Amino acid sequence: MKMTGAQILCESLVKEGVEVIFGLPGGAVIPLYDTLPQYPQLRHILVRHEQGAAHAADGYARATGKVGVCMATSGPGATNLVTGIANAHLDSVPVVAITGQVVRSLIGKDAFQEVDITGITLPITKHNYLVLEVGSLAKVVKEAFYLARNGRPSPVLIDIPRDVFIEQAEFHYPSKVDLPSSKPTLQGHPTQIKKAAKLINEAQRPLIIAGRGVIISGAYAELKQLAETAQIPVVTTLLGISCFPESHILSFGMLGMHGTAYANMAVEAADLIIAVGMRFGDRATCKVSAFAPHASIVHIDIDPAEIGKNMRVDVPIVGDVKLVLNALNKLIISTEHIDWFQQLDDWRKEHPLTFVRDSEGLPPQFVIRKIYEVTQGEAIIVTGVGQNQMWAAQHYWYNKPNSLISSGGLGAMGFELPAAMGAKIGCPDNIVWCIAGDGGFQMTIQELATIVQEKVAVKIAIINNGYLGMVRQWQQLFYKRRYVATPLAGPDFVKVAEAYGIPGLRVKRKEEVVSAIEQAMEEQGPFLIDFMVEPEENVYPMVPPGAALAEIIEEPGKEVAV
Amino acid sequence: MTTTKHTLVALVEDKPGVLTRMASLFRRRGFNIESIVVGRSELPHLARMTIVIDGSTTMVEQVRKQLDKIINVVKVSDITADDTVARELALIKVGATASTRSEIIQIVDVFRANIVDVASDSVIIEVTGDEEKINSLFNLLRGFGIKEMTRTGRIAMTRGSPGRLPVGKRSSKAQAKRQKT
Numbered sequence A: 001m002k003m004t005g006a007q008i009l010c011e012s013l014v015k016e017g018v019e020v021i022f023g024l025p026g027g028a029v030i031p032l033y034d035t036l037p038q039y040p041q042l043r044h045i046l047v048r049h050e051q052g053a054a055h056a057a058d059g060y061a062r063a064t065g066k067v068g069v070c071m072a073t074s075g076p077g078a079t080n081l082v083t084g085i086a087n088a089h090l091d092s093v094p095v096v097a098i099t100g101q102v103v104r105s106l107i108g109k110d111a112f113q114e115v116d117i118t119g120i121t122l123p124i125t126k127h128n129y130l131v132l133e134v135g136s137l138a139k140v141v142k143e144a145f146y147l148a149r150n151g152r153p154s155p156v157l158i159d160i161p162r163d164v165f166i167e168q169a170e171f172h173y174p175s176k177v178d179l180p181s182s183k184p185t186l187q188g189h190p191t192q193i194k195k196a197a198k199l200i201n202e203a204q205r206p207l208i209i210a211g212r213g214v215i216i217s218g219a220y221a222e223l224k225q226l227a228e229t230a231q232i233p234v235v236t237t238l239l240g241i242s243c244f245p246e247s248h249i250l251s252f253g254m255l256g257m258h259g260t261a262y263a264n265m266a267v268e269a270a271d272l273i274i275a276v277g278m279r280f281g282d283r284a285t286c287k288v289s290a291f292a293p294h295a296s297i298v299h300i301d302i303d304p305a306e307i308g309k310n311m312r313v314d315v316p317i318v319g320d321v322k323l324v325l326n327a328l329n330k331l332i333i334s335t336e337h338i339d340w341f342q343q344l345d346d347w348r349k350e351h352p353l354t355f356v357r358d359s360e361g362l363p364p365q366f367v368i369r370k371i372y373e374v375t376q377g378e379a380i381i382v383t384g385v386g387q388n389q390m391w392a393a394q395h396y397w398y399n400k401p402n403s404l405i406s407s408g409g410l411g412a413m414g415f416e417l418p419a420a421m422g423a424k425i426g427c428p429d430n431i432v433w434c435i436a437g438d439g440g441f442q443m444t445i446q447e448l449a450t451i452v453q454e455k456v457a458v459k460i461a462i463i464n465n466g467y468l469g470m471v472r473q474w475q476q477l478f479y480k481r482r483y484v485a486t487p488l489a490g491p492d493f494v495k496v497a498e499a500y501g502i503p504g505l506r507v508k509r510k511e512e513v514v515s516a517i518e519q520a521m522e523e524q525g526p527f528l529i530d531f532m533v534e535p536e537e538n539v540y541p542m543v544p545p546g547a548a549l550a551e552i553i554e555e556p557g558k559e560v561a562v
Numbered sequence B: 001m002t003t004t005k006h007t008l009v010a011l012v013e014d015k016p017g018v019l020t021r022m023a024s025l026f027r028r029r030g031f032n033i034e035s036i037v038v039g040r041s042e043l044p045h046l047a048r049m050t051i052v053i054d055g056s057t058t059m060v061e062q063v064r065k066q067l068d069k070i071i072n073v074v075k076v077s078d079i080t081a082d083d084t085v086a087r088e089l090a091l092i093k094v095g096a097t098a099s100t101r102s103e104i105i106q107i108v109d110v111f112r113a114n115i116v117d118v119a120s121d122s123v124i125i126e127v128t129g130d131e132e133k134i135n136s137l138f139n140l141l142r143g144f145g146i147k148e149m150t151r152t153g154r155i156a157m158t159r160g161s162p163g164r165l166p167v168g169k170r171s172s173k174a175q176a177k178r179q180k181t
């Protein structure tokens, strides 16, 4: 049967199991939007800015493990997606972005709302397509979803000229993709796995550094088995948080620029690093040349190009983390590293995360800890970027798998609200808390309207310090307190929320925190709390830019609780 | 860090935008390419590229892996260590008068090059060989006044069979080797 391009696209999306599309229409995609009502299985969420659509698709994908889909018109619609696509690319999130394009006869003529979006997104997608014939559309969609979710996940963009939506063709959805070049290596090489096992079995001070790859491949049990069998302590990257329960005795928190002191000390002292599904990003390693100076390194990742890119490696293993760990675990001898564990445990006691200061004001860390307590760790936490993000990473206890969603690689302010919305839409039975910065929140604040229109029960905690806080912290520490362009004279967020139809509260004192969070949880729909926290609170510990992990600074004047 | 010239051979899909994708990658990651040559291969819909790049082994290996991630790139090999035949073609336009022409012809003969065009005050010489041969010819012709030169950049092929296998026929040994890197 003949169908229009728009119908072929919708049929293909249905075949791929798509349930939700985040988008906003315009001239080039009206024929597609006109077709959408024929497909009630495809729930369209009308965002207020296409950046929100891309971040929402990202949050949806991270929370559900499915491919997130966003959609925009040509020109400005497409360019508005760019930040969100870049974000998904850097954090390996499967997203398919669909954009309208001007009609084929006008391509290259600088037509109204024409931009070369395949050119623009070339370095921030795994692949992209400009569909010039309706006959190839189904095949392109098939490939796009295959590429987005297989191997290392990533965004893929499909650009479709307006007249291709209208043209007709026979619809056949291919059952297989024909992409000879992109068959990811899934099984690790047995020789390499043997070598890794030998190193692990012989190590005195082994340390696992786990990243988001563990979450992507769902290797929670395999990682736990490896850690427990050989009693190996585990630290995670920011995006690796929640791949290993933080309450586990072997968990030593996050490493890196704002990692725990004991995680960074462990890296410094280890004689073997087992890096699992992580890419040695510079915020995690800090000074690369001084990273893990006494350790051999086993690096397991599905992307061969990550091996040796940022970090020297002794035993590379290319493959899917779950499959590799499964094979590896069979070769691991059950052992203990009593002295090593004891050493780390002592460090953990001697250098705890900055405990919450006893002050008149409202410490932001206290807010995060209370959110943990009230939600009993059952929430999915979606953060902004900056201090709020680091406090959320440090002071919430992530024991539930895949419970932290954060913009790691791109560090895109404005991610918090739309990503939280996407996560909640994907996981409606979960509690979703959006931990927002007062700066970042204003970058995508318009999605409050989407949340109301679509009845998305996201709980929002604004960590309102009246500053672009993380930048202010750097100015304080490294630029002699010259606070250039960082103070924010914010709006009244509670009134803003009210204008959108969202109930809210302002909290200034510690005593009010718990009851406010409880009230937010009791509310059926969305709820916003504006936490007026200590304006000049800093994130500690901190490895200064350019320094080695071992040069970590703990909070000045901090009393150490032994 | 020591750098050497590496020769990469890539089999790529013959589709619009492939070259852009590769060029964009080189630019973005700061890889310095000496030359890049594209042309049809023996396989339908596939083109073969020869890329010459100056860099450390680690850097070139990173280039190879990054290129391999491009979906339209079917296969990339570093053939630097292999026994290969490498050639480049150059066209050189040299000033030539009645009095200098015979001298030029002599030089051209020694290099087994050809004169492919003769004008009243210049000739065009076509020469094939490795970079060094072309450089030496160029240096010898300098004295006559070089008006224009254009070079294709290196193309290369490993000697003997089976050579670098095309798509889908990669031996398990080659695959094992790939894995280790």
Ligand SMILES: Cc1ncc(C[n+]2csc(CCOP(=O)(O)OP(=O)(O)O)c2C)c(N)n1
Residues within 6 Å of the ligand: A384, A385, A386, A387, A388, A389, A411, A412, A413, A414, A436, A437, A438, A439, A440, A441, A463, A465, A467, A468, A469, A470, A471
């Ligand atoms: C889109 C974007 N612009 C600028 C930055 C640089 N930046 C990093 S953290 C930060 C401050 C964020 O302020 P806020 O959202 O209030 O969070 P806080 O650090 O105060 O918790 C800025 C401006 C960024 N990460 N993203």
Ligand SMILES: [Mg+2]
Residues within 6 Å of the ligand: A437, A438, A439, A463, A464, A465, A466, A467, A468, A469
């Ligand atoms: Mg702030």
